Amino acid sequence: MKKEQIEKLVEEGKMLPLMEEFYTIQGEGFHKGTAAYFIRIGGCDVGCHWCDVKESWDADKHPPTVTEKIVDNAVKYSDTVVITGGEPLTWDMTEITTRLKEKNAKIHIETSGAYKLTGIWDWICLSPKKIKLPQPEVYEKANELKVIIFNKHDFKFAEEQAAKVNKDCILYLQPEWSVREKIIPLIVDYVMQNPKWKVSLQTHKYLNIP
Numbered sequence: 001m002k003k004e005q006i007e008k009l010v011e012e013g014k015m016l017p018l019m020e021e022f023y024t025i026q027g028e029g030f031h032k033g034t035a036a037y038f039i040r041i042g043g044c045d046v047g048c049h050w051c052d053v054k055e056s057w058d059a060d061k062h063p064p065t066v067t068e069k070i071v072d073n074a075v076k077y078s079d080t081v082v083i084t085g086g087e088p089l090t091w092d093m094t095e096i097t098t099r100l101k102e103k104n105a106k107i108h109i110e111t112s113g114a115y116k117l118t119g120i121w122d123w124i125c126l127s128p129k130k131i132k133l134p135q136p137e138v139y140e141k142a143n144e145l146k147v148i149i150f151n152k153h154d155f156k157f158a159e160e161q162a163a164k165v166n167k168d169c170i171l172y173l174q175p176e177w178s179v180r181e182k183i184i185p186l187i188v189d190y191v192m193q194n195p196k197w198k199v200s201l202q203t204h205k206y207l208n209i210p
């Protein structure tokens with residue numbers, strides 16, 4: 001296929017830069033402990049300095065893959081599919097989620113919310129970032145808010161973000177992995193003082209699974 005043809009299909013969401021896909025246990029947030037098939041789409045312009053998948057950022061490093069093929073494969077493994085990245089909302093998620101819905105999958109997204117919300121979702125995990133704040137529509141539709149705590153100033157950011165989400169949204173504080181030993185005690189104290197929040201850990205990293 002010609003380069004321009006591929007670019008057009010990616011633009012339409014009919015192809016997506018696929019970094020990796022794997023069947024695992026959702027490690028974080030509300031659905032932690034649940035088996036799910038993960039689809040990791042390349043491409044992210046947000047630039048979190050502590051991002052644990054920096055290899056995902058450059059979309060050109062990940063092969064444009066036919067969306068229909070990604071879906072047909074994913075549903076063989078699990079009826080719960082998590083779309084993550086990179087930042088999945090970099091791309092038009094309409095095609096992939098419509099096809100997954102046709103196959104009766106439960107479709108979850110992990111997103112910073114920084115770009116326009118496309119696609120149909122059973123569960124939206126919003127993990128907002130100071131450097132590129134979420135779009136208003138994502139605050140309205142988020143099912144869980146998962147704020148990463150890297151230092152003590154992030155608690156204030158977490159409260160600002162909690163003030164913007166809908167009333168049913170479940171609130172999580174998750175330690176940034178590299179500082180977990182220092183930050184977990186602060187999160188524990190904070191959640192006991194402010195029980196509207198819950199703790200989320202990256203349990204897959206403790207389990208040594210993807």
Ligand SMILES: C[S@@+](CC[C@H](N)C(=O)[O-])C[C@H]1O[C@@H](n2cnc3c(N)ncnc32)[C@H](O)[C@@H]1O
Binds near residue numbers: 126174176
């Ligand atoms: C790699 S991101 C991809 C999805 C999307 N770009 C986002 O940030 O929500 C998946 C989740 O991992 C979290 N995350 C990334 N690096 C982390 C780290 N070093 N420690 C803890 N959580 C991290 C993100 O905040 C997000 O909730």
Ligand SMILES: Nc1nc2[nH]cc(C(=O)O)c2c(=O)[nH]1
Binds near residue numbers: 026084210
């Ligand atoms: N097991 C597992 N759970 C996860 N939850 C969110 C993840 C992500 O990178 O989006 C992730 C991940 O990479 N692995």
Ligand code: SF4
Binds near residue numbers: 044047048085129
């Ligand atoms: S928004 Fe997500 S993928 Fe992008 S840099 Fe931040 S944590 Fe990494």
Ligand SMILES: [Mg+2]
Binds near residue numbers: 052
């Ligand atoms: Mg991860």
